[in-house]
Amino acid sequence: MQVTDVVIIGAGAAGLMCALTAAGRGRRVLLLDHANKAGKKILMSGGGRCNFTNLYCEPDNFLSANPHFCKSALARYTQWDFIGLVGKHGVAYHEKKLGQLFCDHKASDILGMLLDECAQAGVELRLETSVSEIAKLEAGYQLQTSAGLLSCTSLVIASGGLSIPTLGASGFGYQVARQFGHTLLPTRAGLVPFTLTDPQLKALCTELSGTSVEDCLVSCNGQSFRENILFTHRGLSGPAILQISSFWQPGDTVHIDLLPHIDLPEWLAEQQRERPNSELKTLLAELFTKKMAGLLVDSWFVNKPLKQYSPGELKAVAEQLADWQLVPAGTEGYRTAEVTLGGVDTREVSSKTMESLKSPGLYFIGEVLDVSGHLGGFNFQWAWASGYAAAQYV
Ligand SMILES: Cc1cc2nc3c(=O)[nH]c(=O)nc-3n(C[C@H](O)[C@H](O)[C@H](O)COP(=O)(O)OP(=O)(O)OC[C@H]3O[C@@H](n4cnc5c(N)ncnc54)[C@H](O)[C@@H]3O)c2cc1C
Incomplete structure (x- = not known):
């Protein structure tokens, strides 16, 4: 011995x-x-x-x-x-x-x-x-x-x-x-990507797989992280998502502000005044990639020239982009988690x-x-x- x-x-x-x-x-x-x-x-x-x-x-x-x-x-x-x-x-x-x-x-x-x-x-x-x-x-x-x-x-x-x-x-x-x-x-798995099963959400993430959005504010259960998010074939990843995953429990809603650096109601009102004939997709393509702007508008809004939006409709656009709410189906688990x-x-x-x-x-x-x-x-x-x-x- x-x-x-x-x-x-x-x-x-x-x-x-x-x-x-x-x-x-x-x-x-x-x-x-x-x-x-x-x-x-x-x-x-x-x-x-x-x-x-x-x-x-x-x-x-x-x-x-x-x-x-x-x-x-x-x-x-x-x-x-x-x-x-x-x-x-x-x-x-x-x-x-x-x-x-x-x-x-x-x-x-x-x-x-x-x-x-x-x-x-x-x-x-x-x-x-x-x-x-x-x-x-x-x-x-x-x-x-x-x-x-x-x-x-x-x-x-x-x-x-x-x-x-x-x-x-x-x-x-x-x-x-x-x-x-x-x-x-x-x-449970922490610092781990989210998976999605909702068919519409999953289709959106799959289409955008590989796209990273810089500077998002992701929140859940009173915690927030401001960093990149990344769309994947399975759902969402990127530093802000990994961080919030440690605070997430099954069934919880995750809130994502896709444009925390922009005062959206103000920006949309300004665009409506100055570029009334521009369509929403065209304007959002200045903030996201063209593909992402197109897919977001197709999923969430009606695409039309800004002059045709009522104040209530513009408010809804701003709210959706600043507070995209989703309930992940789960996480990728210990297979890819950085911590337990x-x-x-x-x-x-x-x-x-x-x-x-x-x-x-x-x-x-x-x-x-x-x-x-x-x-x-x-x-x-x-x-x-x-x-x-x-x-x-x-
Ligand atoms: C892909 C990935 C990337 C990461 N990147 C970072 C990073 O950049 N920065 C950061 O701060 N953290 C990072 N982490 C987290 C970090 O690696 C861990 O928190 C850290 O390694 C934990 O250290 P530990 O010594 O406690 O455990 P580990 O480093 O996991 O070491 C445990 C050791 O115990 C051994 N072991 C397990 N079971 C047995 C057994 N039954 N008998 C004998 N030996 C056993 C294992 O083989 C292993 O060598 C990352 C994690 C992963 C998975």
């Missing part, structure tokens, strides 16, 4: 950060993953360029049933700490927009950096290793793995959530939490150490916990911060 100080299950973002930091403190660390490669999600992230943190990271950027939980870890390992690590390794990066930092070259720069740090600190990384049984010892844990028996003083669960099973996601962390008496909050909402209830975990309040020596970090970030580098920042916090105590 191999005896070590710390076993970390899951060599993703949180597990790698925890491993390199704990080993840097002189702990003997064994990092296990059932996949054939560490950090697969890091490699896929940010369209292959990894949006590794956000300049404006704040606790308000996170969703959790216990909103205060993330504050302590985020304050002790900030975006500036991770930017410092990136700088130390000479990884080139840039701000794309809204404080989102991306690699100039490839996401593998970030993974390479973390693996280098792990190797330098003496972390033992074991891939293609699965854990079939965990038993609590008087002091520590014993694990039955595909590579034999292990025992450790501290056991860290960093196995992530359910999103994208093909990248190694599994419900393992939730099973361990349940085994040791933890409460699990219901999980819900998970291990943080009220049973120490916000200082990430240690279980139910079973001493057991730690939970990263996405397996009920902490999910907005789109924009916040989820990685949570993985870094929670991994770092646990590493101080394991």
Whole structure:
């Protein structure tokens, strides 16, 4: 049986950060993953360029049933700490927009950096290793793995959530939490595209598939995000839609202002005064693509010269464009979701150490916990911060 100080299950973002930091403190660390490669999600992230943190990271950027939980870890390992690590390794990066930092070259720069740090600190990384049984010892844990028996003083669960099973996601962390008496909050896909079944809506989205509309205001359940939306064959995607999906529950109506930067009643009244013979389709083609203007008018309005619109009709046009209401049929689910909402209830975990309040020596970090970030580098920042916090105590 191999005896070590710390076993970390899951060599993703949180597990790698925890491993390199704990080993840097002189702990003997064994990092296990059932996949054939560490950090697969890091490699896929940010369209292959990894949006590794956000300049404006704040606790308000996170969703959790216990909103205060993330504050302590985020304050002790900030975006500036991770930017410092990136700088130390000479990884080139840039701000794309809204404080989102991306690699100039490839996401593998970030993974390479973390693996280098792990190797330098003496972390033992074991891939293609699965854990079939965990038993609590008087002091520590014993694990039955595909590579034999292990025992450790501290056991860290960093196995992530359910999103994208093909990248190694599994419900393992939730099973361990349940085994040791933890409460699990219901999980669902977050940062995920919407699907539509209403035939008219679906036809509109299919026709416009690939069209992006810049600067829309998307709202649901008291939350709003102002960003692009993208029409897809299945429904709607794009940053504003992904963001709002984390706040959406089945049956909820989503409100989309397609032109938040324009005072529409005023603009339409002006057009009616100055270009009374122009048709609505022609005018809207100045705000959207010609194809989109045509399809929107055919779906929602009657196309005619503006002088023929009554004040009530013009008001209805303005209202529809500023408040397009739709009820998504669902989401694309874990197959494409960037995160899993819900998970291990943080009220049973120490916000200082990430240690279980139910079973001493057991730690939970990263996405397996009920902490999910907005789109924009916040989820990685949570993985870094929670991994770092646990590493101080394991
Ligand atoms: C396509 C995509 C793009 C993303 N882009 C961004 C982005 O640009 N910026 C951002 O901030 N966030 C992004 N995210 C979210 C981010 O990747 C996650 O929030 C983050 O990786 C969570 O880190 P984690 O270490 O908790 O889990 P993960 O990174 O998912 O790591 C979990 C690890 O545990 C392993 N594992 C699972 N089950 C077992 C088991 N039974 N036994 C052993 N090992 C196991 C997995 O193989 C995996 O290596 C993206 C997510 C996806 C899916």
